[in-house]
Amino acid sequence: MISINIIGTGNVAWHIAAAIQTTSTHRLQAVAGRSENARNDFNSFTTHTTSVTVLTPADITMIIVSDDAIKDLIKSIPYKTGLFVHTSGSVPRSVLDIFENNGVFYPLQSFSKGVPVNFSKIPICIESKKKDNLELLTDLGFALSEKVTQISSEQRQKLHLAAVFVNNFSNHCFTIAQDICEENDLSFDLLRTLLETTAIKALTNRPDTIQTGPAKRNDQATLATHKSFLTHVKQQEIYTILSEAITSYYGNKL
Amino acid sequence: MISINIIGTGNVAWHIAAAIQTTSTHRLQAVAGRSENARNDFNSFTTHTTSVTVLTPADITMIIVSDDAIKDLIKSIPYKTGLFVHTSGSVPRSVLDIFENNGVFYPLQSFSKGVPVNFSKIPICIESKKKDNLELLTDLGFALSEKVTQISSEQRQKLHLAAVFVNNFSNHCFTIAQDICEENDLSFDLLRTLLETTAIKALTNRPDTIQTGPAKRNDQATLATHKSFLTHVKQQEIYTILSEAITSYYGNKL
Numbered sequence: 207m208i209s210i211n212i213i214g215t216g217n218v219a220w221h222i223a224a225a226i227q228t229t230s231t232h233r234l235q236a237v238a239g240r241s242e243n244a245r246n247d248f249n250s251f252t253t254h255t256t257s258v259t260v261l262t263p264a265d266i267t268m269i270i271v272s273d274d275a276i277k278d279l280i281k282s283i284p285y286k287t288g289l290f291v292h293t294s295g296s297v298p299r300s301v302l303d304i305f306e307n308n309g310v311f312y313p314l315q316s317f318s319k320g321v322p323v324n325f326s327k328i329p330i331c332i333e334s335k336k337k338d339n340l341e342l343l344t345d346l347g348f349a350l351s352e353k354v355t356q357i358s359s360e361q362r363q364k365l366h367l368a369a370v371f372v373n374n375f376s377n378h379c380f381t382i383a384q385d386i387c388e389e390n391d392l393s394f395d396l397l398r399t400l401l402e403t404t405a406i407k408a409l410t411n412r413p414d415t416i417q418t419g420p421a422k423r424n425d426q427a428t429l430a431t432h433k434s435f436l437t438h439v440k441q442q443e444i445y446t447i448l449s450e451a452i453t454s455y456y457g458n459k460l
Numbered sequence: 461m462i463s464i465n466i467i468g469t470g471n472v473a474w475h476i477a478a479a480i481q482t483t484s485t486h487r488l489q490a491v492a493g494r495s496e497n498a499r500n501d502f503n504s505f506t507t508h509t510t511s512v513t514v515l516t517p518a519d520i521t522m523i524i525v526s527d528d529a530i531k532d533l534i535k536s537i538p539y540k541t542g543l544f545v546h547t548s549g550s551v552p553r554s555v556l557d558i559f560e561n562n563g564v565f566y567p568l569q570s571f572s573k574g575v576p577v578n579f580s581k582i583p584i585c586i587e588s589k590k591k592d593n594l595e596l597l598t599d600l601g602f603a604l605s606e607k608v609t610q611i612s613s614e615q616r617q618k619l620h621l622a623a624v625f626v627n628n629f630s631n632h633c634f635t636i637a638q639d640i641c642e643e644n645d646l647s648f649d650l651l652r653t654l655l656e657t658t659a660i661k662a663l664t665n666r667p668d669t670i671q672t673g674p675a676k677r678n679d680q681a682t683l684a685t686h687k688s689f690l691t692h693v694k695q696q697e698i699y700t701i702l703s704e705a706i707t708s709y710y711g712n713k714l
Contacts, residue, residue, distance in 0.1 A: 274681060296674075296682045314654055318670045321661060327653045355650065364644040365651075367686045368637035372651050373658045374673035375702045376630035378709070381667040383622035390618040396609065397619075397626050398663055399581045400568055404627045405659030407575055409652055413635040416572045419628035420550075427528060428550045432621045440705040447701045448629045451694040455632070 208232045208346065213258055213279065214270035215239035215247065217317040218293060222270060222350075223251045225325040229349040235264045263287045266342060268311065273297050280304060289339050295366030298359040299333050309334030309343055312362055313351070316373045329353040331362055382441055414455075421452035462486045462600065467512055467533065468524035469493035469501065471571040472547055476524060476604075477505045479579040483603040489518045517541045520596060522565065527551050534558060543593050549620025552613040553587050563588030563597055566616055567605070570627045583607040585616055636695055668709075675706035 236254035245255035263285040269292040290305040302308035310333040330347035334340045347354030387394045420428035436442040490508035499509035517539045523546045544559040556562035564587040584601035588594045601608030641648045661670045674682035690696040
């Protein structure tokens, strides 16, 4: 059994701990974090929840904290043995160079508290300079998921950027649509089928081949009417910029 | 059998004709359009494909042309008997007031050429001033779909605007993500699971409750890095505006 320490008690840490729990090859040795309350969320996964400074070494130590906390946090880890990885999409692997054995274990997914995920379908993007460590990460990856890919820090940062467009930005578009419905006594349910087929079509075709709508048609009358309906400045800005981008993309590739 | 004429030979006309074809209560009498080539796409649905000026009356005449073509087109229809509807999300019902019996039959979906749709799941939004006509449209609606809703022209325009956010804008975000992947030797397949769960999560939760990402966290370092990666001006603008909107939405509701 490969032993794993998790440092961090947020959503991503929770979902990874829950996934490790289901394997027969890896075991969660301890979970460390500052907040005792947050640590208690992990009581069903391990009996060892503690603070970082009293952690004991494990085969793999996973640092699952916010990007800007990584640099400071690693100074407080009381050991340097074993493999150290972080799980960030944006932070270069080299931030862990103070450890001889280091790497990245990036699950490409948006984790929300209390929303279950099927971990086996989540692509795991791994990186390490040493072959032994890559093997350890590959084994951990395949223990949790069907999809394990080796990519560089630079590629991972670009992938994270692309993921922001796929998830964060589209979800905010859904949110604005919901707000428009609620402001006009319309049920958001009316848009459920469209939302579903939007995703299905983008998954079964190249998204650039299935674009429709007034911006694609450069239908200036509808674009102007829509803008006049939008009462929030930010919504208006988003409508304008995205419509201009779509018109220019299809009229004249960016 | 209720007889139906379709005027228009584009994607929406094709998908509606295909759906009418499957009912036992409604029959496609004729399809009219200017282009003989385009009319030929409908040969499997009806033997009558013709030009508008020689159409003969039907119980329901569906005008399925681009928004800005409706006004001129209706002048060339050689009869005024029966119920006349258009299928536009944006055009008011009143544009058809030259016909005594008029209404709107708006299927809330994004139709792409050659991409099959499950019509029974598409919400049909109907509108008419007369009770008899509403009944005709309700019957046609339920012949094609499980979901038929009566909404006003004003609500329909707002719903169409919301649909632009749900479909057009999120699909363009997917397109940008695909372009970023291709420019960085990454397979867009890596983002498939995220795209799928983005939709599933928005369908099973309120989208505003599941927002994640650097803009939501107001993580200025990642936002700056991402902007520096984007080489296309339009992509940069979209990134900036959407991130600002998300940060402001969650820091301080719009």
